[in-house]
Amino acid sequence: MGSASKSGRDHKHSEPDEAFNELLKPVYKGKELTDKIDTVEDKWNLLPAFLKVKGLVKQHLDSFNYFVDRDLKKIIQANQLILSDIVPDFYLKYTDIRVGHKSNASPDAPIEVLLPPHECRLRDITYSAPIYVDVEYTRGKKIIMHRDLEIGRMPIMLRSNKCILNGKSEEVMASLNECPLDPGGYFIVNGTEKVILVQEQLSKNRIIVESDEKKNIVQASVTSSTHERKSKTYVVTKNGKIYLKHNSISEEVPIVIALKAAGIISDLEILQLICGSNQKYQDIFAINFEEPLVKHNIHTQKEALLFIGERVKTIRRFGAPKLSKLEEGIEAVANTVVAHITCEDGNDLKEKGLYLAIMARRVVMAIENPKMVDDIDYVGNKRLELAGQLMSLLFEDLFKKFNSEFKMNIDKTLKKPNRANEFDALLTINVYSSHISHGLERAISTGNWSLKRFKMERAGVTHVLSRLSYISALGMMTRISSQFEKSRKVSGPRALQPSQFGMLCTADTPEGEACGLVKNLALMTHITTDDEEAPIRQICYNLGVEDIRFVDFSSIHVAKSYTVHLNGTIIGLTKFPGNFMKLFRFLRRSGKISPFISVFANSYQSAIHIATDGGRICRPLIIVENGISRVKEEHLRKLKLGEWGFDDFLKNGLVEYMDVNEENDSYIALYEPNIEKTTTHLEIEPFTVLGAVAGLIPYPHHNQSPRNTYQCAMGKQAIGAIAYNQFKRIDTLLYLMCYPQQPMVKTKTIELIDYDKLPAGQNATVAVMSYSGYDIEDALVLNKSSLDRGFGRCQVLKKHTEVLKKYPNHTKDIVSGMKVDAETGEPIWQHESLGPDGLGEVGLKVDSGQVYINKCIPVNAGDSMLGNNPNMPNYGMGNHRETPVYYRAPEPSYIDQVMMSTSSNDQSLIKVLLRQTRRPELGDKFSSRHGQKGVCGIIVNQEDLPFNDNGISPDIIMNPHGFPSRMTVGKMIELISGKAGVLNGSLEYGTCFGGSKLEDMSKILVDKGFNYSGKDMLYSGITGECLQAYIFFGPIYYQKLKHMVLDKMHARARGPRAVLTRQPTEGRSRDGGLRLGEMERDCVIAYGASQLLLERLMLSSDAFDVDVCNQCGLMGFHGWCNNCKTSEKVIGMKIPYAAKLLFQELISMNIAPKLRLGDVF
Amino acid sequence: MQSDNSGPIVKIRDVQPDCVNFVLSECDLALANSVRRSIMAEVPTLAIDIVEIEENSTVLADEFISHRLGLIPLQSDDVDSLLYNRDCSCGDYCELCSVVLTLHAKCTSEGIQTVYARDLLVEPNHSNLKIGQPILNDDANKGSVICKIKKHQELKVKCIAKKGISKEHAKWSPVAAVGFEYDPWNKLKHTDYWYEEDADKEWPKSDYCAYEEPPNPDEKFDYTAKPNNFYFDVETVGTINPNEVILRGIRELRNKVAGVIYSLDEIVARNANEGNAENIGGAGFGTVYGGATQYGGTAYGGTAYGGGTQYGGTAYGTQYGGTAYGNNSAGNDDYNPTTGWD
Incomplete structure (x- = not known):
């Protein structure tokens, strides 16, 4: 902006339709169809293709779509029947559930939402669609089917497949007042936009082995999670022996008893299962056989079950029949311990025994070799819970409650002896129809997820979508919050995990207490949804896995035999693990099974793990075979021509998704030349290690890493354009920049996330030099004329x-x-x-x-309205x-x-x-994209500022002391690239691990008659003399941050006081006083300024005249002591009102504080 | 500084409709820089200062549009015929101190219509003067874009353009950039070339190198040398033609100096009346500025100068440097500032 000469000379009028024309071009962002295809260079085109298919918030949308399309149906099936305790032949059965559509609606009929989303925002309404169920029930002797019964309304995630914006063109969006660049993935509840943050937690239904070396404890734990229950089962060591521990069993059960209870009776079988033929393991485990025999004398399954049954903590539900001890034992083993393994008939508990034995084996292994423990911070052991999963938990809870109340209501009606009409169950259902809607609405709007059946209470699940800038909204959609407590002082969960690579952004995390606990997804991350287990199990058997149910226990832990686990549960054995995995992967690559199913081998455990569960983090990689990348030139050409999309690459087995565990088991080349014989995969593009927010930083690989982290926090506070519909929005607080510019130095990420269309900042001409002394401590000098012309105006x-x-x-x-x-x-x-x-x-x-x-x-x-004429309300003033x-x-x-x-x-x-x-003023905060923030220290007239021989003067002067300690070399390169871009009339790239090369930029500078280093000779604006030093001078993208002096300035001489204490109020909003705090008080005491202390703490605060009776020591009134009934010894004095208040409060609790007054001197 | 009394010399190298390139020589660096500063900040022009918004159904807020209107360059050749609004006797604004422009744009067709500066209409009070017309320098003669409107949107405003200087707001600046350079060979060693290997190779040569002798490496460094040739490249925004900008800049500078002298003189006169002249500075004060009294008081005083036309034109250079000021500046050189100016 400061370079007025540039704007003056190169002022050419662009055609109004330029933006549209660009959209119509067959290929995006300056790439021509005829360009040579270079697989090394152009494989990055897979990234935009990926984002085109999935969008930026695909994880949220996929999860929600899965919930409404599939999970709801499962929930309905699980809670299908409502029976009456009174009339035995009554039943009501849910047959189907739909959101937004009636049963007879055609598949492409619009979703029945009440209002378009923007109207919901404006009118404080929830954006929701009706939930329809089909039911079948008995009325008298007849069975009646009823379709499209509305049981409530479901808040709809924007841009999900139940949203009216799904797949709409830009024109339609515009007509609905929606911004086409808005990512969606949030809800609108009572007019506020709410995001359900991604929740990170430890894997469910997986064995995690931990050890505490100090206490000499090894434990294997598994958190079982099913629709009905959540419980945690431990297998722990205690004095060298192994026990089973569970919350519902009052004491630890020796593992051998537990196994016997589960039907593995023979000691030999137990030993084979746990130790195989390994002598060391057998030695470690042998001691466990002693206790059950000697102490408890348990030999049979029945004895073992009784043993457990006696120790079960019973919580009887109302109306349930009382069980015998044996039954309790069976119940506990069958349903409570390791609850996710279901035993169909309750008698065949062997599978459960097998699972416990595996847990015990892992413990034994960890005792033998302490390195055989799992890393709980390893990303492969984490699962991400998304909006869909959380909504499904909540919905099931509400649905159950709805059903139980519905049932109670039916029973109540059926109980009545003589009914005039035949009973129709549907007449009672509508009473509770708001239950589900309100429950969902309340949970999303407050963020309190309370699930009755798991006795779970979780607060802060949802957040208001921050609309400070486009980036802040986008950043919020990729945010992951950890379940970990913020207050605990452990470094493990906060540290950067190597397995995060490519999955979670390495730079974007907040500073302070949530550091490392709140993370962000990287650009190409995908989060899986649940897949069916049964077909996979069958495929495994078809591929030659021996079914564990028919295998002799002695052959399980044989050398070279691998166990096959499906979602953590052992399903079989294979002698040919390599071959099996190859075949399995072949099936996946050929699209026969879901691409998100992962398979990997753990050679330490001699196990192959197959995962189909939801919440795993994964990302696409190019498959390499025999040292050759499968993606070839012709494929990329097809991509460029638009014949192929990302899904075609997936379908044709050129690209596959890898989750963290499988990725850990493969050999991935970064660039094509690095491919070796053993390479299995090739990265699509290295800059995808960063997320959307860190992707804004130019040349981040040249910066000190904390600076990138700081920028990630600050990019979200930058003022800019928010959305195309920003002028239609009525938000509580909205900051908009008047003239936002796209950065001179862009990154590929910027283009992919459309930051160039909704930017938040301006390209300022910066001189890195000292000026006036008002620039110390990161303060900036601003050019007054630039401000006049609109720089930083918001x-x-x-x-x-x-x-x-x-x-x-x-x-x-x-x-x-x-x-x-x-x-x-x-x-x-x-x-x-x-x-x-x-x-x-x-x-x-x-x-x-x-x-x-x-x-x-x-x-x-x-x-009350009684007595008034209700028909004639008086509206008069x-x-x-x-x-x-x-x-x-x-x-x-x-x-x-x-x-x-x-x-x-x-x-x-x-x-x-x-x-x-x-317009910017003294004290307003600015920052470059390199974590270099500063406030405006002085505003200088343009004629006083230094200028170069062309007469260009800077918009901002930045003090060079900002560089040495911060080491933000990226900022310097940004300046040089920016300067080259300005001179060349081109936009340069500062993409991470790539971007315009410094050498090329310097060459442009030299060609245009500048020094290659980016330094210029400047003249002092005050004297006209040229400056002795050469000045680093060029454009840097600066963001204006939301912290402005106008919102913060505050001073008070006199003002309001609090009612109770009569002390000045607190805070700017209440025109409060500025507190002389304890530490300041200490200073004044130490200095000995007693009169100052008296003035600050009493006279200027809450001085109060009291009359104290020197006879009784209590306070009187008007020179009269009511206690002594005299005015003789009453003395007037000044004390703080707070002290007077304290005395009176003490008096009210029967303590009489007495004042003894004496002369000071 | 200069041995002779010929005063500063101006050599014009290139003139175009919106820029002028000249060399100022035989003068001090301070003076040359003062001219530059004066051009940038002190030359009065006309710019829209108050906007009365009658109808604004565009997407842009009223302040936004007003700001944009303010930055539109308006023809200011005859701005001297206007008074400053603050000096005018009118209450709000009148035709003596302001020019009124109106803009009425309404889109009645489908699609997007752009409102340009050419749509601003000057009210005819000053029709015989070159004042207030928006500058349309682009090929299509449209001027700057004010805003874009779509069907049924309307912008109807009345703009009051006033005279002002760029010190107050950059919209009154007559220039876009003022290039300023001296000593292209760095003979004076005012600057250190930063280099890695060879300064001569790494640093680009200035265009003006051709106009000066390259340094002789055998020559001894003359630490008393002073810069003499100042290369100006003034680019205007089109409101005032470039020659005029320079002249008016110099005029404003001279006015300022005259103002200083005039006030000093007043003080001297007052002190003399009160009979305690010795309180000020040195005893020689009065005498040194004796010549100046005449200068400040008569030639430049008050209204006579305000018209400004008499000082425009060619006669300026000689008149300025040669007689009155030249003497003074010479005297100034001898004068000890520490003792004298307090």
Whole structure:
């Protein structure tokens, strides 16, 4: 901006349709169809293809789609029947469930949402679609089918396949006031946009072995999770022996007893299962046979079950029959311990025994070799829980509650002896129809996930989508929050894990307490959804796996024999693990089974693990075979021509998804030349190790790593364009930049996430030099003329909502018109910005103290309507009291928008949007894209600023001391690339691990008559002399951050006081005082400034005159001691009101604090 | 500094409609820089200062549009015929101190219509003067884009353009950039060439090197040498033609100096009246500036100068450097600032 000469000379008018033309081009972003295809260079084109298919928030959308399309049906099936305890032949059965569609609707009929999403935002309504179920039930003797029964409304995730925006063109989106670049993936509940953050947790249904070397404990644990239960089972060592531990069993059960209870009775079998033929293992395990025999004398399964049954903590549910001890034991082993292994008939507990034996074996292995433990921070042991899973837990809970109440209601009706009509169950169902809707709505809007059946209470699951900038909204969609407690001081979960590579962004994490616990997804990450287990199991058997059920235990742990585990559960054995995996992968690559199923071998455990469960993090990689990449030139050409999409690469087995475990088991080349004979995969593009937010940084690989992390935090605070519909939005707080620019130095990520279309910053011409001394400590010097021309100018929009209530006595709130001065006929000053309707007039200025909604509430809102004539409510002013909304701020605002509507509960809703346009001022915060923030220290006239021989003067002067300690070399390269780009008329790239080369940039600079280093000779604007030193001078992209002085400045001489203590109030919003805190007080004491102390702590705060009776020591009143009934010894003095309050409070609890007054000298 | 009394010399190298390239020589660096600063910050021009918005249904906010309107360059050749608004006797604005422009754009067709600076209409009060017309320098003669409107959107504003200087707001700047250079061979060693291997190879040569003798490496460094030739490259925004910008810049500079002298003189006069002249600076004060009294008081004083036309044109250079000021500046050189100016 400062380089006025550039704007002046190169001012060419671009055609208005340029933006459209670009969209119409067959190939995106400057790549021509005729360009030579270079597989090394162009394989990155797979990335945009991937993002085109999946979008930026695909994980949320996939998860939600899975939930509404498949999970709901499973839930319905699991809770299918409602029976009556009264009438035995009554039943009601759910046969189907749908969201948004009736049963007869054609598949491409629009979803039945009430309102388009933007209207929901504006009107504070929930964006939801009806949930329809089909039921079958008995009425009398007849069986009746009923279709499309609405049981509630489901909040709909934007851009999911139940959203009306799904697959819509840009024009349709525009007509719905939606921004086509908005990623979706959030909900709109009561008008606020809510995101369900991705939750990270330890894998479910997997054995995790940990050891505590100090306490000499090894434990294997498994968190079982099924639709009904969540429980955790441990196999632990205690004094060298192994026990089974479970919350519902009151004491630890020796593992041998547990195995016997599970039907593995023979000691030999137990030993074979746990130790195989390994002598060391046998020695370690042998001791465990002693206790059951000697101490408990247990030999048979029945004895073992009894043993367990006696120790079960029983929680009887109401109405359930009492069980015998043996039954308790069977119940415990069959259903409570390792609950995710289901035993169909309750008698065949062997599979469970097998599972426990495997757990015990892992413990034995870890005892023998302490390195055989699992790393709980390893990303492969983590599962990510997304919106869909959380919603499904919640929905099932609500649905169960709905059903049980429905059942109680049916029973209540059926109990009545003589019914006039035949009973129709559907008549009672509608009573509870709001239950599910409200439950879902409340959970999303408060973030409290309370699941009755798991007795689980989780707070802070949802967050309001931050709309500070486009990037902040996008960053929020990729955020992962850990279940880990923030307060615990352990470094493990916070540390960067090598297995994070390519899956989770290595730079984007907050500073401070949540550091390392809140993470972000990398650019190409995908999160799996659940897949069916049964077909995979069958495929395994077909591929030659011996079914574990028919295998002799002695052959399980034989050398060279591999166990095959499906989702952690052993399903069989194979003698040819390599071959099996090869075949299995072949099936996956040829599309016969889901691409998200992973298979990998663990040679230490001699096990092959197959995972089909949801929540695994995975990413696509190019398959390499025999040292040759499968993606060839012709494939990339097809991609460029648009004949192929990403899915075609997947289908043709050129690319596959790898989860962390499988990735850990493969040999991945970074670039094509690095491929060796044993290489299995090739990276698509190395810069995808970073996420969307870190992708904004140019040349991040040249920066010190914390700087990239700082930028990730700051990029979210930058003011810029938010969305194409930003002027249609009425948000609580909206920051917009007047002239945002796309960065001179872009990255490929910037183009992929469309940051260049919704940028947040401006290319400032920066001189790295010292100037005026007002630039120390990272302060910036700004050019006044640049500010005049619009640099850093932004708009701040604030919303105020007012609801007009209706009261039971037929009165209601009204908005009354402006008051008019009797003489002039002009409105009074307070009402100057009002229109005749009592609402602020759009475009008018409101000063502090003026009214912009002249609301009035009825005087008698509490009165009952009895006695009044309800048909003639009196709206006259006499019955209303003014409660106007005043504008209070140091600077005036303008009224931008006024909206009147009705909210969902039929009350009038008024939203007024106030606008301020702000130019940067002293103290406003700016930052480059390299974690280099600074506040404006001084604003200097352009003629005083240094300039180069072309007369270009900087917009910003930055102090060079910012560089040595920060080591942000990327910023310097950004400047050089930017300068070269400006001179060359091109946009340069600063993509991570790539981008425009410094050498090329220097060459451009030299060609254009500049020094290759980016330094220029500058002249002092004040003296005209040239500066002795050469100055690093060129464009750097600067962001204006949301922290502005205007929102923070605060001072007070006198002002309001708190009622109770009479001390000054606290905080800027209450015009509070500035506290002289304890440490400051210490300083004053140490200095000995007692009078100052007295003044600050009492006189300027809460001095209070009291009358103290020196006889009784209590406080009197008006020179009179009511205790002594005399005024003789009453002395007036000043004490803090807080002290007086304390005395009185003590008196109220029967403690009499007495004051003894004496002379000071 | 200069041995003779010929004063500064201006050599014009190139003139184009919106820029001028000249060499200022035989003067001090301070003076040359003052001219540059004066051109940038002190030359009055006309720019839209107040916008009365009648109808704005565009997507841009009122302030946004007003800001954009303010930055549109307006023809300011005859801006001297206007008074500063603050000096005018009118309450709000009048035709003596302002030019009124109106803009009314409404889109009635499908598609997007662009509102350009050419759509601004000047109210005819100043029709015989070159003042207030928006500058349309582009090929299509459209001027700057104000905003874009689609069907049924409307922008109707009344703009009041006032005279002002760039010190107050950059919109009043007559120039886009002022190139300024001296000593292209760095003979004076004012700057250190930063280099890795060879400064001569690594640093590009200035265009002006051709106009000066390359340094003789055998020659001894003259530490008393002063810069003499100053290469200016002034690019205007089109409001005032480039020659005029320079002249007005110099005029403003001279005005300022005159103002200083005039006020000093007043103080001297007041002190003399009060009879305690010795309180100020040195005793020689009055005498040194004796010549200046006449200068400040008569020639430059007050309104006579305000018209400004008499100082435009060719006669300027000689008049300026030669007589009145030249003497003073010479005197100034001898004068000890530490004792004198307080």
